[in-house]
Amino acid sequence: MATDVMIHTKDLTKRYDNFVAVDRISFDVHRGEVVGFLGPNGAGKSTTMRILTCFISATDGVAKVSGFDCFDEPLEVRRVLGYLPQRAPLYPEMTVHEYLDFCADLRQLPSGDSRKKAVRRVVEVCGLNSFYQKEIRSLSHGQRQRVGLGQALLHDPPVMILDEPTADLDPNEKREFLTYLRDIGSSRTVIISTHNISEVEFACSRTLIIANREGKGGRVVADGPVESIRAQGGTVRYQVGVGAGESGKLPGARELRNALAELKGADSVTEIGSADDKSVKVQIVGAKDADLRAELRRAVSDKSWELLELRRELPPLEDVFRELTLAEDRRDRLAAAE
Amino acid sequence: MNSTLTITRREFRSNFDSPIAYVVIALSLLFVGWLFFSQFWTINRATVGPLFYYLPWAFVFPIIPAVTMRLFAEEKRTGTIELLITMPVRDRDVVLGKFLATLALIAVLLVLSLTFPYTISRIGNLDWGPVWVGYVGLLLEASAAISIGLFFSSLTENQIVAFFLTLCSLFALWAVGFLSSDTNGVLGNIISFVSFERRLSPFSRGLFDFRNAIYFLSVTAFFLLATTRSLESRKWK
Numbered sequence: 001m002a003t004d005v006m007i008h009t010k011d012l013t014k015r016y017d018n019f020v021a022v023d024r025i026s027f028d029v030h031r032g033e034v035v036g037f038l039g040p041n042g043a044g045k046s047t048t049m050r051i052l053t054c055f056i057s058a059t060d061g062v063a064k065v066s067g068f069d070c071f072d073e074p075l076e077v078r079r080v081l082g083y084l085p086q087r088a089p090l091y092p093e094m095t096v097h098e099y100l101d102f103c104a105d106l107r108q109l110p111s112g113d114s115r116k117k118a119v120r121r122v123v124e125v126c127g128l129n130s131f132y133q134k135e136i137r138s139l140s141h142g143q144r145q146r147v148g149l150g151q152a153l154l155h156d157p158p159v160m161i162l163d164e165p166t167a168d169l170d171p172n173e174k175r176e177f178l179t180y181l182r183d184i185g186s187s188r189t190v191i192i193s194t195h196n197i198s199e200v201e202f203a204c205s206r207t208l209i210i211a212n213r214e215g216k217g218g219r220v221v222a223d224g225p226v227e228s229i230r231a232q233g234g235t236v237r238y239q240v241g242v243g244a245g246e247s248g249k250l251p252g253a254r255e256l257r258n259a260l261a262e263l264k265g266a267d268s269v270t271e272i273g274s275a276d277d278k279s280v281k282v283q284i285v286g287a288k289d290a291d292l293r294a295e296l297r298r299a300v301s302d303k304s305w306e307l308l309e310l311r312r313e314l315p316p317l318e319d320v321f322r323e324l325t326l327a328e329d330r331r332d333r334l335a336a337a338e
Numbered sequence: 339m340n341s342t343l344t345i346t347r348r349e350f351r352s353n354f355d356s357p358i359a360y361v362v363i364a365l366s367l368l369f370v371g372w373l374f375f376s377q378f379w380t381i382n383r384a385t386v387g388p389l390f391y392y393l394p395w396a397f398v399f400p401i402i403p404a405v406t407m408r409l410f411a412e413e414k415r416t417g418t419i420e421l422l423i424t425m426p427v428r429d430r431d432v433v434l435g436k437f438l439a440t441l442a443l444i445a446v447l448l449v450l451s452l453t454f455p456y457t458i459s460r461i462g463n464l465d466w467g468p469v470w471v472g473y474v475g476l477l478l479e480a481s482a483a484i485s486i487g488l489f490f491s492s493l494t495e496n497q498i499v500a501f502f503l504t505l506c507s508l509f510a511l512w513a514v515g516f517l518s519s520d521t522n523g524v525l526g527n528i529i530s531f532v533s534f535e536r537r538l539s540p541f542s543r544g545l546f547d548f549r550n551a552i553y554f555l556s557v558t559a560f561f562l563l564a565t566t567r568s569l570e571s572r573k574w575k
Binding site (some may be wrong): 006016050053054055056057078079081083085086087088089090091092093094103105106107108151258 | 340341344345348352355356375416417418419420423424425426427428524572573574575
């Protein structure tokens with residue numbers, strides 16, 4: 001294993017009696033990568049994370065963190081890991097201060113200035129100052145989530161595994177946390193599981209999508225930088241903005257839509273809001289292997305309108321995610337029907 | 339060992355963050371004290387024998403089931419078990435930490451109960467030697483009972499289920515002793531062997547018997563090991 005490979009899985013499989021939760025997942029994550037771990041519910045994201053944190057064991061395959069085997073060297077793995085499970089693991093009767101102190105003791109952080117510094121850093125990064133001396137039972141969901149994050153960051157771990165860390169944060173807290181994650185990600189390895197695709201686009205240098213086949217476990221269906229995954233979709237989007245032009249009359253949205261929908265290869269045409277009253281905008285979805293821009297230009301000039309904007313772009317990650325994960329299901333349903 | 343003591347400290351403190359420990363200890367001591375002193379005036383002798391009869395009953399119901407039921411069940415229910423297990427600590431450190439914290443709690447209760455023999459010693463002439471031996475026996479029995487409670491708590495997320503499983507097991511191990519006098523042969527021997535009541539009885543008379551001490555320690559070790567295995571079983575399920 002190359003030295004900068006911090007997380008390595010090979011044919012990782014987890015079976016429960018008659019149910020396969022994770023099915024031969026293989027991937028490597030390098031130092032300096034922030035990986036967004038995406039997948040529908042039940043695809044095996046949490047199971048994979050729990051195997052990597054040594055909470056459960058794989059039925060088959062290899063899982064290594066920082067070169068340590070998750071099965072044979074669990075203590076070494078846990079030392080280099082910061083982990084936030086889906087449910088923030090907190091003791092409600094403790095104050096935030098006591099809780100972080102307890103976690104620092106379990107992590108065997110040496111007492112003294114270095115520990116104080118580590119706690120101060122976490123308090124600042126996670127915004128715990130205003131409720132640092134309060135009992136955890138009296139905190140809101142968002143505040144609790146931040147305390148949970150605090151314990152995961154306390155020992156400044158080189159590898160972090162965060163299972164839906166932003167679930168209970170408000171939009172400002174989310175943005176602050178993701179910015180922090182992106183900043184520290186250049187020198188660390190982070191896997192972050194989330195359902196919020198915009199978070200992945202914002203903070204992650206790489207995306208890993210897993211999806212499950214019917215009755216079988218999750219497997220990797222896409223892996224790479226966000227842009228390259230967006231390119232894996234079978235469609236492209238055209239943003240078309242039209243002005244009155246020689247016709248002297250701004251077309252109605254419906255009129256424009258109808259005119260462009262007649263084009264061969266335009267799968268769907270949708271009105272989108274325009275920023276002013278001097279143009280009308282629509283979005284067209286077409287096949288990736290065709291380029292409709294020349295036809296679109298021609299169709300607009302045939303109507304004596306003026307083409308103000310024409311952009312051909314890859315579909316958003318959300319659409320590709322839906323396409324990839326649904327396609328998996330559909331493919332298997334069809335195979336089963338045969 | 340540091341991790342074990344960290345867990346012990348947190349666990350011991352958490353006993354006093356909820357009213358359960360206070361209520362159970364206070365009510366048990368009041369009830370045992372009432373039974374003890376009502377007998378004391380009848381016997382009219384400076385002896386603490388009844389204390390070593392009533393306290394083990396109080397251990398069976400409700401003290402040990404009540405203080406052990408939440409140990410793992412609550413952590414499983416709230417998800418904090420995932421924190422403990424994914425920290426750089428061994429499963430056996432977690433089990434041992436919780437066990438020691440509960441044993442310390444019972445030790446506090448036993449120290450408080452020393453007010454009974456102390457009161458007797460002020461009234462009459464009490465021989466403290468057998469009293470100390472009796473207390474060692476109680477601590478050994480409590481240790482075995484706690485390990486059983488810990489084991490049942492590790493099997494479930496439901497504290498009530500853990501409470502009743504522990505209660506039934508401890509009741510069986512205690513009450514089976516009363517059958518041994520009517521049962522002969524192999525069955526009688528088995529009953530005498532496993533009975534907590536039979537094993538504790540010499541201690542309460544001031545006789546320190548290593549075989550009985552080893553029995554309680556063996557039960558403790560067995561159930562602590564079983565609890566560790568039960569905790570590890572999450573990996574294979």
